[in-house]
Amino acid sequence: MIEDTELREVFKTASEEHLQKLDEGFLYLEKYPHDLTKLEELLREIHSLKGDAAMLGIKDVSQLAHQLEHLLGEITRGKQIISPETSDRLSLGLDAIYKLVQEAVTGEPSGINTVHVLAILMGANNIKTSLQDQDKIHLKSEKTIAISTSVKEQKVAKNTSSPNTQQPEEVAKINESSFTKTEPDENTLTSETPDISSSYHIETVRVSTRNLDFLMTQTGELNVTQIRLFHRLAEIEKITNLWEEWSRDILKNCFLVSGLNVNDHTTINNSTQQFQNYYLQTEERLENLGLLINNLRNSIHEDIAKLDLISRNIGTGVRTLRMLPLSTIFNIFPRVVRDLARQEGKEVKLIIEGGESKADKRIIEQMKDPLIHLIRNAIDHGIETPTERKKSGKNSVATIKLRAENTASQVIIEVIDDGRGLDIEKIKQTAVKQKICSQTELASMTQTEIQSMIFTPGFSTKKFVTEISGRGIGLDVVKANVEELKGNIHIESQLGKGCLIRVILSTSIATINVLIVAVANIYYALPIECVKTTLLVSIESIFTIEGRDTIIFDNEPVSVFPLSDLLNFSAIERDEINEIQENNCIIIQIGNEKLGLFVDDLIDVQNVMLKPQSKLLKRVINVSGATILGTGDVCMILNPQDLMKSAKKLSTSIFSSKFVQQLKVEKVNKKSLILLVEDSIATRTQEKRILENAGYEVITAVDGIDALNKLKIRSFDAVISDIQMPNMDGLTLTTKIRENQNYAELPIILVTSLASHEDKQKGAEVGASAYITKDSFNQEVLLETLKRLV
Structure with a gap:
């Protein structure tokens, strides 16, 4: 018996198919012995079976398969003809392999004498006698083999007595001895007839993956239908609310009419009576309508609950059918x-x-x-x-x-x-x-x-x-x-x-769990696996690093962009931004990379059917596919990897520039005082000239200690500092400044040649307001950052 459970199941499934095709093929060759195409096909089947058996160490099966392969080869080359005797040899060999495969799969003894069968396959005389002897050996097995998906007649020995003279109990004994006794009574079992009433069962069914794909698609459509029913239920809820409101108004008016005191006017009394009758009839009709609406609502609730259970079970079942171990x-x-x-x-x-x-x-x-x-x-x-x-x-x-x-x-x-x-x-x-x-x-x-x-x-x-x-x-x-x-x-x-x-x-490529978001009244979906979290971000918490809008998330800087910018919505204007407004931000993560996306609204989390794009749109930037929502709307499923790439191509965020524009940050007559900390005289001179040309007053310092001393005697509007400096570097300087509560809100911009992700993270951790690298230094970036912070 094959010890490895998984290999045992694999061999069982594979051998079932090979043996079934060989069985059908041998019967076909008896009618069409000169069909070389069929012979070649059967050679491939027996060769595959031989290889599988040899790999798993099932020597008996391998030996018999090898001899059958040799015999088929002789027939193919014309050295052997398909005679009744040859067909008997092929059938005998196949029957023996059936038994040996079952022994390897179940561990039940087959009772096959491999040497005896090999001798017959190699042309031993007295084939009929040998076949009868072999059938007796077959009867020693506890149970005739039933290989999955192959419906093969089993040989059952029959009592030599006439069937008409047998009692039911005797027939039962014969059947029992044929299938369960270890040593049958050969005096009572001498002839054989097929028994087609027992041992026929199919354990597995081989299904085309195309059919499974179709079922998976239909399962997805079932989910969409379920979502649509939820929308219909929401509409019924609106009707129910409308009915309740209408009922309250009718009842209130009915009370008002019944309370009128019109005893002195007969005409009015008659009118009042008519109104009262009308309201009573209306109330009764509304009550009946309410019963119908509530029954309908409850029924749909139950139907949706059942549909949800059924669709989940079907979806799980179909996905399980397609799942294989790695x-x-x-x-x-x-x-x-x-x-x-x-x-x-x-x-x-x-x-x-x-x-x-x-x-x-x-x-x-x-x-x-x-x-x-x-x-x-x-x-x-x-x-x-x-x-x-x-x-x-x-x-x-x-x-x-x-x-x-x-x-x-x-x-x-x-x-x-x-x-x-x-x-x-x-x-x-x-x-x-x-x-x-x-x-x-x-x-x-x-x-x-x-x-x-x-x-x-x-x-x-x-x-x-x-x-x-x-x-x-x-x-x-x-x-x-x-x-x-x-x-x-x-x-x-x-x-x-x-x-x-x-x-x-x-694990499944047919359905996908997504977060649905809205941008400019259009719905988009993001795979939920890439969504780290969602949060509200205020404008004042955004700062700039190298011209990119950035927030601090999990103690590290994360670039943020409006999703509309990444999708090139240049014609769409965002709502007015102000300092206290909080915006919906989605943090997506791929590997160790994170990106923040601003969206207008977060709609829902759904399991949707992923529909591939057509051949004309096989590869669209930022889009991986589409789905149909329960409302019937088409929703694009975005590609997070592409969004990461698109974000890297944007040098600055339009979101930031709009913020600056809408807040109307303008120059004032009073010059802002800047403390410039830089040990390199060439860089210090260049930056000082840029700042002064922009209208700022600049005081310079040669290192961190010099800067701290100057901070004690003057009040500055911002600090611009290098990191790598003698005596005290820029990171230490920033830390010292932040330790003083008076400088907790003082803007600090680090301008340095240290451009690694770890360096930027250190800058954010010590409290820098912005981080600009010298390799990509641009005076517009520096001035815009300073203008925004001061």
């Missing part, structure tokens, strides 16, 4: 790693974790090649030779870990190696050499952004092409495949310690 592809990697490592002269151990994690069938199919390429890349680029590893104090045997895990709605796949890691400097040099980016752009990039450049088309730090990874396929293809599956990929690495590449995918 071990389906993980199991092929040990051999891949072994062969590649030997080819490269390296020693590599592969560790697989989380193979039981599941994902949609299409995801598993499309991730096979990207994962193979990531492993190839790790062995070729990342893993050192045993000699190199020993010199660096590592174990000579490298480790590659392939790990997967499921979250509530995602599957995370990681490829981790303990090799040399990524060399940031080499990546920078290659990026500049290949004109992927400039030195100025590199200066403002985070470490993660620089490492992610290995996914750029054509990027490679190797000076020569190898057999393993130099096949014209770069890591950009891996990224493209992941993005096609609506996932994201990011990298973490430490030089000399190793590298981790993490792929995050939704």
